[in-house]
Amino acid sequence: MRKIGLVALGLVLFATAVNAQKKIQLDKIVAVIGNSIVLQSDIEGMNAQYLYQNQHADKCALVQDQVSTKILVQQAAIDSIEVKDEEIDADIDKRVRYSVQRAGGQDRLEQALGRSILQYKEEIRPDVREMLVAQKMRAHITEKLNTTPQDVRDYFRRIPVDSLPSFNKEVEVAEIVIDPKLNKEEKDIYRQKAQDLLDRIKKGEDFAALATLYSQDPGTAPQGGDDGFINRDMYVKEFTSWAFRLKAGEYSPVFESADYGYFFLQVLERRGEQVHTRHVLIAPPTTPESLDRAKGHADTVYNLLDKNRKNDFFAAAAGYYSDSKETKYNGGFIMNADGVEQRSTYIPTDKLDPQIEAVVDTMKVGGISKPTLFTDRQGKKSYRIFYLKSVTDAHKANLEQDFAKLKDYATSDKVNRTIADWFNKKRKDTYIRIDPQYGDGCPVLKSWSTPEQKAIMQADIVPGATK
Known part of the structure; x- marks a missing residue:
């Protein structure tokens, strides 16, 4: 969470x-x-x-x-x-x-x-x-450092020709993610499990013992649900809202986070802009029925895309249909976050999730894949549809194709030289x-x-x- x-x-x-x-x-x-x-x-x-x-x-x-x-x-x-x-x-x-x-x-x-x-x-x-x-x-x-276009060109010219970096094959790929969702009747089962645990604690059972036995947050369950002191930006908004609203000793009601499931928490201590909490999480599993519903929804979205092959339609569809918070607001594009200053839509194929690479490798530029079932590293399942915008073959660095990457390199070089110069001067005075x-x-x-x-x-x- x-x-x-x-x-x-x-x-x-x-x-x-x-x-x-x-x-x-x-x-x-x-x-x-x-x-x-x-x-x-x-x-x-x-x-x-x-x-x-x-x-x-x-x-x-x-x-x-x-x-x-x-x-x-x-x-x-x-x-x-x-x-x-x-x-x-x-x-x-x-x-x-x-x-x-x-x-x-x-x-x-x-x-x-x-x-x-x-x-x-x-x-x-x-x-x-x-x-x-x-x-x-x-x-x-x-x-206060700023890397200008001229800085990038100067940096590139200083690189010996035989030392120019090589870049792997890169792709620009967008996605629409359809998550399986439980209906109200299915979710109520797990909300009630959380409520039953909260009732037991309020009647005198040990919070830490029940959290260790039943909480499905692997990061805190071994510590009896103890989070330590937290800041406002460390947890999802629903959790933070309750954590910073309650007084020491008080319990929250059971509340839902769309990303994780049902929580309740207790505030143990407040210290300035931090609060010490412990919590229990009950995470509803993906059911076969919810997967079937997600597959039907994904097929409907694919049929719409298949009839409207314009690039901007996929971006609009991602914004409307996709359940991915990371990609739906930028046209569905998966971003490469390795850059120093900026994220890029160009992703080396060796940095792609192997499941995504396997699908993209079979596609042509401009193509849209049929819905495919994916399982992420946390075991969460979803159906995904991909659009392949471009493919750039492996090549030696050049200013025309690789300006954004070279700017990252130039910025790193500028930072390192600035720090080195600072130390050289400071050592003389220390x-x-x-x-x-x-x-x-x-x-x-x-x-x-x-x-x-x-x-x-x-x-x-x-x-x-x-x-």
Whole structure:
């Protein structure tokens, strides 16, 4: 039910627990940056994150990342750039929920951490705050950048001919999605299941126990339905409406979300613009009867399209008939969201859902497919009709065909050069000393230490230095 994705979250809490344990033994100072320090245990903890995910980490890059973060945080303090407590709370809660899912439950995660979730949240809070401040400072440095058409042309001309990127075969494809829908009699069965659970809780049964047993939200059921503290933009509007309307201790009635099913929730605590909730979700399944009705509706829409082969008619039909919130308002076109600045209708075929690619591969440009039954990654079924607008064969980059992509590349290049220039200037004004193990042993760090004659601090342990 969440509007935000959790898979890409970068902090693995188990690995950070390893870091906390190692700090007792490892106290070597790897780097001094102004009045801050980086410890060997910091680097070992970050390395453990990668090992935990079966990935290799470059320790030189890890040190560079830590030093860069300290510089950004110190400048953010000068520029009065801060993060709110609510932002930190929300970030921590997201990370903990993700880690609970990965660990297979709160008990197993706490066992791996060697401490309670509440204790651990407080333990990682300073590191999370520092990371968010650094991110905000980096965005502040580049917020006024603008990539002009001339910037794109200049960037393209700087690319050696033998280094021009190659682009895979791309298609422009639009869709109309027809979801199976339950009728009132079918839905009432599941609304009543939710109501029965709410009645049991109000009569004294344990909310967490019933949520664990019966809630069909896989992200929160293992935690007894506990959502942690949430912001207004983290959940669907129906959920948010009730969550921010109720007082601490109050229950919502059973309410419906068209995307997920029937909910009820309880507010546990309010804190500024955040609210701590727990909930139960009862998700009605797709029935054979609802699939039959969806198939009939999809066939009717296809027959209309088959009689009206104009491009603009498919776009109008998508806006009127399609159940996809992602595509119905842009003519039905599936968008490629990989670009830095803008989404594009041109999608590499290797980025398409394999089910869609299999249908599109049999179509001619301008063609419309018959309704096909699809199953998405969450197991949700729907009938889909496709329109193939264009096909672009694999080719070497050129300004005529690939201006939008090259603009993304040029923007990334401009951002990276701006950040690099900023660090080059800032390093001259900041006392930096890096342990020889890394300062001499890492090519990327050789120019980072302050020259000895400009050093402000000499001791191995710097009085007043902060982590």
